[in-house]
Amino acid sequence: MESFEYLLNVLTFTNMAAMFAGIVVGLIIGAIPGLGPPMAIALMIPLSFEWAPETALILMVSTYAAGIYGGSFTAILLRAPGTSASAASAIEGYEMTKRGRATEAIRMSTFASVMGGLISGFALLYLAPPLAKVSLLFGPAEFFVVALLGLTAIAAVSFGAVLKGLIAGLFGLLISTIGVDAASAYPRFNYGMTGLLSGVGILPAVIGLFAFAQALSLCEGSPKSNISGTTKLSWNIMPRWSEIKHCRWSLVRGWTTGLVMGIVPAAGASVAQWIAYAWEIQRGKPGDKFGEGEVKGLAATEGSNNGVTGTSLIPMFVLGIPGGISAAVILGALMIHGLQPGDRLFRDSPDVIFTVIWGFILANFFMGGIAAVMARTMAYVTLFPRGLLAPIIMVFCVVGTFAASGNPWDVWIMVVMGIVGYFAHKYNFSPAGILLGIILGPIAEQGLRNVLIISSDSPFSFILSRWISDVIIFMIIVAIYYAFKPKAWDKAVEEGEATLAAGEEKKGD
Amino acid sequence: MTKLLAERVVALALILVAAIMYTQTIDWPQRAGAFPQFAEFGIMILAFGMLLRTFVPSMSTDLKGMVKFDFSHFALKPIYVMLVGVIYAFAVFEIGFYVTSFVFYFIATYLTGLRDHKVIVITALILFPLLYAFFTLALGAFLPEGILF
Numbered sequence: 258m259e260s261f262e263y264l265l266n267v268l269t270f271t272n273m274a275a276m277f278a279g280i281v282v283g284l285i286i287g288a289i290p291g292l293g294p295p296m297a298i299a300l301m302i303p304l305s306f307e308w309a310p311e312t313a314l315i316l317m318v319s320t321y322a323a324g325i326y327g328g329s330f331t332a333i334l335l336r337a338p339g340t341s342a343s344a345a346s347a348i349e350g351y352e353m354t355k356r357g358r359a360t361e362a363i364r365m366s367t368f369a370s371v372m373g374g375l376i377s378g379f380a381l382l383y384l385a386p387p388l389a390k391v392s393l394l395f396g397p398a399e400f401f402v403v404a405l406l407g408l409t410a411i412a413a414v415s416f417g418a419v420l421k422g423l424i425a426g427l428f429g430l431l432i433s434t435i436g437v438d439a440a441s442a443y444p445r446f447n448y449g450m451t452g453l454l455s456g457v458g459i460l461p462a463v464i465g466l467f468a469f470a471q472a473l474s475l476c477e478g479s480p481k482s483n484i485s486g487t488t489k490l491s492w493n494i495m496p497r498w499s500e501i502k503h504c505r506w507s508l509v510r511g512w513t514t515g516l517v518m519g520i521v522p523a524a525g526a527s528v529a530q531w532i533a534y535a536w537e538i539q540r541g542k543p544g545d546k547f548g549e550g551e552v553k554g555l556a557a558t559e560g561s562n563n564g565v566t567g568t569s570l571i572p573m574f575v576l577g578i579p580g581g582i583s584a585a586v587i588l589g590a591l592m593i594h595g596l597q598p599g600d601r602l603f604r605d606s607p608d609v610i611f612t613v614i615w616g617f618i619l620a621n622f623f624m625g626g627i628a629a630v631m632a633r634t635m636a637y638v639t640l641f642p643r644g645l646l647a648p649i650i651m652v653f654c655v656v657g658t659f660a661a662s663g664n665p666w667d668v669w670i671m672v673v674m675g676i677v678g679y680f681a682h683k684y685n686f687s688p689a690g691i692l693l694g695i696i697l698g699p700i701a702e703q704g705l706r707n708v709l710i711i712s713s714d715s716p717f718s719f720i721l722s723r724w725i726s727d728v729i730i731f732m733i734i735v736a737i738y739y740a741f742k743p744k745a746w747d748k749a750v751e752e753g754e755a756t757l758a759a760g761e762e763k764k765g766d
Numbered sequence: 767m768t769k770l771l772a773e774r775v776v777a778l779a780l781i782l783v784a785a786i787m788y789t790q791t792i793d794w795p796q797r798a799g800a801f802p803q804f805a806e807f808g809i810m811i812l813a814f815g816m817l818l819r820t821f822v823p824s825m826s827t828d829l830k831g832m833v834k835f836d837f838s839h840f841a842l843k844p845i846y847v848m849l850v851g852v853i854y855a856f857a858v859f860e861i862g863f864y865v866t867s868f869v870f871y872f873i874a875t876y877l878t879g880l881r882d883h884k885v886i887v888i889t890a891l892i893l894f895p896l897l898y899a900f901f902t903l904a905l906g907a908f909l910p911e912g913i914l915f
Contacts, residue, residue, distance in 0.1 A: 427812070443796070476877075656897065
């Protein structure tokens, strides 16, 4: 195919150096809670003013891909996701770390992310124009039902406490309404505090609900013990065929979810990971231990959050509609270098755009090796005593939250969300559900409002008249059914416990 | 207190809070309250479901036994650190990030019960210069300054 010739353009010293710089910076900054890919990309822009457009853009897209994966390091090792895209990975990944399986988690997460990024990159290369047309089909009705689909994931990730999980999700929806209402400009639930007028941001919520809450949890128990309960870590960071085979369908589901959700503007990685995770739980088999370090759960979430990266650039490159904050920053970089997004980009500047896309693909490839070594080195933090780790995580929470926005209120909100997350986790109210509600609330509300306006207050008939909405509604019904249906893996655990209890009763007799 | 009673109390508290919040949204103009009301109704319905569940023995098998309240120092450590963390989050903007974080680090470490002074001091001597080098020098991030650094 003719785009292959542009692969050679990437293999110059300057382009490769830009790629490696982007990977390293993206991994480091992505790992720190609060900083994340958008900040990392924004930092790269001034450095690249004098560079050739393709070199500058290779730097940006490499930083983006690596930043998304970098957030998974701290999610898996410390339950402190560096980005909102890695929050779901914190659930199974951290449970694996607690059981001394940190290196296994890193292996699987690296493989899933690298392959997800590669597949997404090839989708970007060969399917950009047709997939862009699909993204145009998403209107207010579709956004609203996609948000509802994301909300059904709450039931799946509540691990048996479905009612409490759904309450947590609705509580998150309520939190998302704090601030000035976009339609009427009316202040909601701010109780006279001007700092709350801008609402509760996703970043303070993620950092608070997971990282800060986790730091508080680390204060329980012996301060000298470490997270993993082991004294040394294995250096075996190469993915094993047996592990890949065990998780093959989980990986496929994760990648598919990421590819599809990537083309939905505004949904992106934050939603994709939860849908992938919920799907995985629903497909669980006897013997799977979701919520206790199930590697398939991690494979699905990691596959989806990097599977999103390539396809999320499609609406941006082809239509000029950024799919998320990172894509918006890259769009800015594109325009700074004199390129206009759209069909003409592919027609008039194929040497630039295809070189950048190949750069993105190669960045995912090389990211694997660099990321695995960095993650394995970072895994040493799991050997730190808990009493030392907890205050360090709290300091990073404060600095990360403030560095991202410069707003003291975000720091205070983060602390409050941390306290909420700590008690929610303790009493089975799913912090993940709260976070999902906060993320999906604005999307759902905006979609619902627009549907009400367009349909002149007949939302149901309007939503049902659109075929994409019908498909998504069907998926919602299936998801709700499976959420309440006893899981094959859950049933096996219950049967095992019943057998154990019966055995103990017999002994007593 | 039994777990069953605790679950009922929590369910009733959720219904009450959601109802109070609902009353606040009634007069909001231009449907500003529509979405919050949707969430509040949902919480009330689900909390009612939680309450009903406690009256069906087959559905509340996980609520057997008593709630254990542990007020020992060991159990209250996270609460102490939480309170100090709240003070830290406010003090950072009055005193300054680096000085407050340095003091907070030692207080919080002490509250967790860790007494390995060598490790604590060495970690502080490495961590804070690294924080300064990375955030202030490398990233040029503006961190809070108050009466001190």
